[in-house]
Amino acid sequence: MAGHIFGAINLGSSELALKIYEISKKTGITELTHVRRKFAIGVETYSTGYISYRSMTEICDTLNDFTRIMSEFGVDSSDVCGTSGIREAENMLVLLDQIRIQTGYNARILSNSEARFLYYKALAMNEPNFSALSADGILTVDVGAGSMQLSFFKKGLLQVTENLLLGSSRIQELLQVMEDEAYDYNELIDEYIEKDITSFFKLHLEGVKIKHIVAVGGMIPDAYHYMKDQKVEFDGIIKSKSLNKVKSLTGISPENLKLVLPTVLILRKIAIMANCNKFILSPIDLCDAMAAEFAEKRLHILPDHDFNLDIISNARNIAAKYHSDIDHVETVERLSLQIFDKIKKLHGLGKRERLLLQIGVLLHNIGSFISDIHSRENAYHILMNTEIIGISDRERRMIANMIRYNEDRFPDYMALNEDISKEQYITVVKLNAIVKIANVLDKSNRHKIKQIGVTLDGDVLLVTAETMEDITLEKGLFHDKASAFEEIFGIRPKLVQKKTGRNL
Numbered sequence: 087m088a089g090h091i092f093g094a095i096n097l098g099s100s101e102l103a104l105k106i107y108e109i110s111k112k113t114g115i116t117e118l119t120h121v122r123r124k125f126a127i128g129v130e131t132y133s134t135g136y137i138s139y140r141s142m143t144e145i146c147d148t149l150n151d152f153t154r155i156m157s158e159f160g161v162d163s164s165d166v167c168g169t170s171g172i173r174e175a176e177n178m179l180v181l182l183d184q185i186r187i188q189t190g191y192n193a194r195i196l197s198n199s200e201a202r203f204l205y206y207k208a209l210a211m212n213e214p215n216f217s218a219l220s221a222d223g224i225l226t227v228d229v230g231a232g233s234m235q236l237s238f239f240k241k242g243l244l245q246v247t248e249n250l251l252l253g254s255s256r257i258q259e260l261l262q263v264m265e266d267e268a269y270d271y272n273e274l275i276d277e278y279i280e281k282d283i284t285s286f287f288k289l290h291l292e293g294v295k296i297k298h299i300v301a302v303g304g305m306i307p308d309a310y311h312y313m314k315d316q317k318v319e320f321d322g323i324i325k326s327k328s329l330n331k332v333k334s335l336t337g338i339s340p341e342n343l344k345l346v347l348p349t350v351l352i353l354r355k356i357a358i359m360a361n362c363n364k365f366i367l368s369p370i371d372l373c374d375a376m377a378a379e380f381a382e383k384r385l386h387i388l389p390d391h392d393f394n395l396d397i398i399s400n401a402r403n404i405a406a407k408y409h410s411d412i413d414h415v416e417t418v419e420r421l422s423l424q425i426f427d428k429i430k431k432l433h434g435l436g437k438r439e440r441l442l443l444q445i446g447v448l449l450h451n452i453g454s455f456i457s458d459i460h461s462r463e464n465a466y467h468i469l470m471n472t473e474i475i476g477i478s479d480r481e482r483r484m485i486a487n488m489i490r491y492n493e494d495r496f497p498d499y500m501a502l503n504e505d506i507s508k509e510q511y512i513t514v515v516k517l518n519a520i521v522k523i524a525n526v527l528d529k530s531n532r533h534k535i536k537q538i539g540v541t542l543d544g545d546v547l548l549v550t551a552e553t554m555e556d557i558t559l560e561k562g563l564f565h566d567k568a569s570a571f572e573e574i575f576g577i578r579p580k581l582v583q584k585k586t587g588r589n590l
Contacts, residue, residue, distance in 0.1 A: 090162055091161045092377055093156040093161040094164070095149065095165070095166040095373070096168075096371065097171070097172055099231030099232055118159060121152065131174050132259045142180070143188075149166070171255070198233065200476075202249075207382065210389035211378045211387075224296075232255065235248070244397075251282075252283070254352075298366065299356065299360060300368055303371075405449055408454075408468065410454070417535075423440070426443055427440075428541075435517075442484060442488075446488040466489060488521060542577065547579040561581050561583075564581040
């Protein structure tokens with residue numbers, strides 16, 4: 087077969103969509119067909135908190151229709167994903183069970199950080215200038231039905247990202263009851279969105295030069311469809327101090343205008359705050375993002391942009407936000423990664439787990455921002471309430487527990503009482519053991535040890551510290567933490583000093 091035929095189904099907040107692609111290393115990602123059905127899952131969720139059984143039946147019927155279409159195209163791989171419209175429903179698990187029973191699909195419900203991260207990957211694959219723009223200074227605006235994500239890239243790395251509950255369906259559902267009473271409904275929407283957007287710019291981007299803005303997300307394809315041939319009109323909306331031009335958008339039905347309107351007003355407000363008129367409306371959607379994920383995982387078709395560096399950059403920015411001791415953090419980061427790389431045969435973990443370890447080390451000190459007393463517990467609660475772009479909710483929970491038990495004995499699986507699998511539990515235990523011994527190598531925060539050698543000698547792991555400093559404290563603490571490492575890996579680490587005649 088020349089390539090894979092892949093079907094991507096988006097259980098969106100405002101529609102159910104199917105896209106079918108041909109994906110190969112030679113030709114990349116080619117869209118074959120696109121089928122949509124308008125379905126306001128988000129409106130039901132945001133207004134009532136539930137998805138009715140009638141809606142569940144309609145969703146399943148539509149999925150079965152999509153299955154028949156995919157069979158006609160010879161689809162050999164498929165994926166079904168949902169986002170906030172389903173994620174925020176109190177009966178989400180009931181819906182997923184009905185989807186499994188009635189259609190056979192095991193739908194994935196993406197966390198906000200996972201969904202936004204997939205959009206960025208699709209953007210990098212579909213926008214040929216993304217790498218150049220991210221080096222120059224680009225603000226991405228990901229507008230969904232339930233929320234939007236603002237992310238700023240500079241020098242090729244993600245600098246800041248934040249989620250705001252300003253989605254098109256959420257705004258429409260909240261404000262539509264006031265529409266008849268409002269003197270100017272556009273002004274009402276503008277007033278509602280102003281505070282959160284203004285606060286974001288003041289907190290993160292005040293004085294920062296933004297050269298380009300790229301808009302993606304659930305409602306952007308509609309805005310793009312209606313405005314792609316009306317560039318002058320769209321620029322007028324963005325630049326105009328008056329909101330009257332928004333009402334005059336041509337080619338949009340009253341029903342769609344209700345959802346497109348908040349999106350356009352959000353983009354306009356952001357353009358004004360950023361003082362930037364270089365706007366790109368990207369028509370990519372979640373289906374395109376799912377196709378990009380499939381191409382990367384199955385065929386190793388990679389974007390030019392290294393998104394793992396963005397995840398790490400995001401973690402570093404969080405550490406800086408909570409005034410972590412950066413020198414200490416970087417020392418422990420270097421030592422823990424050296425240990426991880428040297429004992430691959432013992433832990434059997436891969437690149438993703440190495441990334442989780444690195445993030446955990448970068449963030450292990452953030453709890454001290456609140457208090458040095460119970461700092462690990464503080465760090466756990468901060469992380470459980472902090473989104474890390476590109477990291478799933480379960481992975482974030484793994485990282486939080488890796489840090490939480492850095493000083494204490496790691497509890498058994500049942501006592502931990504966390505929403506992680508047994509396999510993920512074992513991974514956290516292994517990473518926690520590595521962090522424990524790496525952290526005590528710089529317990530004094532004096533950075534005495536900058537380079538270590540790790541060798542396996544029988545049932546002893548020799549950790550050789552090259553330094554002329556007095557490391558009596560580190561040796562004593564290392565010996566204490568060695569027991570936890572031995573319990574996990576079956577070998578006992580031993581710290582020895584090699585005096586090289588120089589401080590590395």
